[in-house]
Amino acid sequence: MCPLVRSIAFAAFVIATLLGPSTPVAGQASKNRPVIAGCPSVSAKFHPCALEKAKAFSPPRMPDGTPNLQGIWDAPLAMGFQNIEDFPGDPSPGGFGPAVTVIVDPPDGRVPYQPWARAQRDENIKKYIDPYAQCLPTGVPRQMANFRTRQITQSGNLISIVNEAGGHIFRVVHMDGRSHLSPTFKLWMGDSLGHWEGNTLVIETTNLNGRWWYDSMGHFASDALKVTERLTLVDADTLHYQATMEDPKVYTRPWTIVFPLERIKEKGYEQMEEACHEGDHDAAGFVLGGYVPYTGPRFP
Amino acid sequence: MTRRLFTIASIALVPMVVFAQGAGSGQSGLHRTSDGKPDLSGIWQVMNTANWNIQDHNAEKGVPAGQGVVEGNELPYITAAAAKKKSNYENRATADPESKCYLPGVPRVTYMPFPFQIVQTREQITILYEYAHAVRNIFMGTPHIDGQLFWWMGDSRGRWEGDTLVVDVTDFNDETWFDRAGNFHSDALHVIERYTLADPDHINYEATIEDPKVFTRPWKMTMVLNRHKEKNFRLLEYECFSF
Numbered sequence: 001m002c003p004l005v006r007s008i009a010f011a012a013f014v015i016a017t018l019l020g021p022s023t024p025v026a027g028q029a030s031k032n033r034p035v036i037a038g039c040p041s042v043s044a045k046f047h048p049c050a051l052e053k054a055k056a057f058s059p060p061r062m063p064d065g066t067p068n069l070q071g072i073w074d075a076p077l078a079m080g081f082q083n084i085e086d087f088p089g090d091p092s093p094g095g096f097g098p099a100v101t102v103i104v105d106p107p108d109g110r111v112p113y114q115p116w117a118r119a120q121r122d123e124n125i126k127k128y129i130d131p132y133a134q135c136l137p138t139g140v141p142r143q144m145a146n147f148r149t150r151q152i153t154q155s156g157n158l159i160s161i162v163n164e165a166g167g168h169i170f171r172v173v174h175m176d177g178r179s180h181l182s183p184t185f186k187l188w189m190g191d192s193l194g195h196w197e198g199n200t201l202v203i204e205t206t207n208l209n210g211r212w213w214y215d216s217m218g219h220f221a222s223d224a225l226k227v228t229e230r231l232t233l234v235d236a237d238t239l240h241y242q243a244t245m246e247d248p249k250v251y252t253r254p255w256t257i258v259f260p261l262e263r264i265k266e267k268g269y270e271q272m273e274e275a276c277h278e279g280d281h282d283a284a285g286f287v288l289g290g291y292v293p294y295t296g297p298r299f300p
Numbered sequence: 301m302t303r304r305l306f307t308i309a310s311i312a313l314v315p316m317v318v319f320a321q322g323a324g325s326g327q328s329g330l331h332r333t334s335d336g337k338p339d340l341s342g343i344w345q346v347m348n349t350a351n352w353n354i355q356d357h358n359a360e361k362g363v364p365a366g367q368g369v370v371e372g373n374e375l376p377y378i379t380a381a382a383a384k385k386k387s388n389y390e391n392r393a394t395a396d397p398e399s400k401c402y403l404p405g406v407p408r409v410t411y412m413p414f415p416f417q418i419v420q421t422r423e424q425i426t427i428l429y430e431y432a433h434a435v436r437n438i439f440m441g442t443p444h445i446d447g448q449l450f451w452w453m454g455d456s457r458g459r460w461e462g463d464t465l466v467v468d469v470t471d472f473n474d475e476t477w478f479d480r481a482g483n484f485h486s487d488a489l490h491v492i493e494r495y496t497l498a499d500p501d502h503i504n505y506e507a508t509i510e511d512p513k514v515f516t517r518p519w520k521m522t523m524v525l526n527r528h529k530e531k532n533f534r535l536l537e538y539e540c541f542s543f
Contacts, residue, residue, distance in 0.1 A: 070421075135541070136542055137433065153419055153421060153426065155341060155419050155420060156341050160426065162426060162437075168432075168433050168434055168435045169433050170433060170435055172417060172428065172534065172535060174534065181534075185536065188537055189537065211542075268442075270437065273449075273451040273452065275403055275451070275452045277401060277402070277432075277541050278402045278403060278452060278475075
């Protein structure tokens with residue numbers, strides 16, 4: 001598809017998603033794609049199956065011998081994280097369709113909130129604007145689930161992850177063994193340090209500011225969050241993506257999500273400019289609807 | 301073991317030697333990538349006041365004085381555009397797109413008072429800017445996108461001329477300024493950037509500006525990009541509209 005057409009198609013998709021009638025996404029997608037890389041596409045089943053397949057796969061390598069994860073990746077099942085938990089679908093106009101949880105641990109597929117925090121999640125969707133809808137950065141792990149693509153580049157002592165949508169967001173993952181920033185620093189995208197464990201890229205992210213949501217349904221963290229991501233090639237065109245969240249201020253225990261990333265194989269595919277804030281008219285609609293900007297957790 | 305090390309070293313050196321012989325302007329001693337091109341990877345920042353005013357200017361409250369970055373200092377505005385520049389200047393506190401936290405365009409993003417990081421591969425050179433998470437993907441050796449786009453940061457296509465990275469940037473909108481002093485352009489803007497490593501820690505940067513709707517002739521900015529050498533230096537964030 002030519003870039004302009006792609007852009008228009010995306011715009012139409014965004015408009016349909018934001019304004020249109022209930023659009024089936026996320027969980028529906030897994031019904032449409034029951035199998036990915038030879039594994040069931042539902043996260044709970046994809047997780048063990050894909051890791052088992054990865055053991056038998058010898059990934060392509062960079063000149064320095066590390067696995068080559070470079071490329072442009074789509075997150076076909078995460079669908080921008082409409083909801084990280086099971087979700088029956090929102091019947092109201094513009095409401096999102098049913099979704100299957102991407103949480104593989106705990107086994108019930110729910111975020112292990114402390115009681116006050118579960119109540120706050122419920123309040124979030126009633127009162128506050130999803131920061132993403134105001135063009136604020138996704139944070140981590142939503143960056144990896146976000147609509148459209150993310151490009152992974154390995155160069156020297158760093159790995160960059162650059163997104164196409166969500167207001168030109170990126171992360172630089174430092175692979176040179178440095179230490180995290182002082183806790184004074186609170187960043188939308190955090191401070192990411194990486195290392196290899198066998199063929200798996202492990203990224204530890206701290207210094208997050210706790211002002212974003214994981215999804216459109218108000219799921220949240222605090223600035224104490226630590227995210228540990230694991231990226232493993234299952235085959236030449238599929239990544240097993242896993243992220244474990246630890247935040248003792250908000251959750252009762254660590255919890256883990258899993259979903260596949262698929263390589264964009266369209267020849268000559270290039271990421272386009274998305275100038276979100278510069279052309280943003282969505283937030284005004286939320287404000288008119290009585291919603292207010294989200295400023296982070298309100299601890300009891 | 302020694303022999304194996306020697307073999308690896310030889311393989312690694314071959315492209316460098318071939319390149320050094322092949323390029324007339326090739327400068328020895330520069331760090332090069334495996335394909336023999338100057339390695340521009342790293343974190344860079346200007347040390348100038350061009351974001352306030354690209355031309356010579358005196359200090360004002362909150363504005364450091366600075367020698368301009370425009371060759372010859374004068375900008376060749378057509379008559380109508382000179383009047384617009386004057387009115388931009390008078391209304392600069394609110395009319396400057398930077399005051400609305402919009403993407404700053406090219407070349408302005410280069411001389412914002414924030415660091416930026418160059419990530420270099422053979423096919424693509426990506427520049428990550430601390431200011432507003434701005435990103436530029438410079439695609440190497442491919443043509444501009446068909447048709448006219450109106451992008452804040454333009455469409456960037458790169459090529460190597462000897463040891464200089466030349467980036468041709470088109471497809472801009474008319475909504476960005478060159479500085480806080482109201483210097484501006486139209487959507488006919490065409491920028492040609494040249495990045496040349498002067499030594500391992502300095503890039504000589506030039507931007508040639510063509511815009512027949514606003515200027516009577518092309519003109520050029522020149523400045524130096526300085527490498528950040530502080531230990532563990534990294535990009536932070538300036539999420540402009542979040543404050």
